[in-house]
Amino acid sequence: EVYVLDDGGEVDLDLGNYERFLDVTLHKDNNITTGKVYQHVITKERRGDYLGKTVQ
Structure with a gap:
């Protein structure tokens, strides 16, 4: 699932959970x-x- 950040960035829902849990x-x-x-x-x-x- 997609989570949309305040700046419009689309990220995985997990990042949205971290944002809410950490209050950042x-x-x-x-x-x-x-x-x-x-x-x-x-x-x-x-x-x-x-x-x-x-390059490896």
Whole structure:
């Protein structure tokens, strides 16, 4: 299920539960997905940050 944060970010319902239980306001930047990690690695690879080394 999807939970919508105050800033409009759509996250898993579990994050919404944490927000309520801890009485804190979370934002979309408090959530990371595998896709975001992959995109970050791909961007760095295309920019040449890994200097041709294998990324694992």
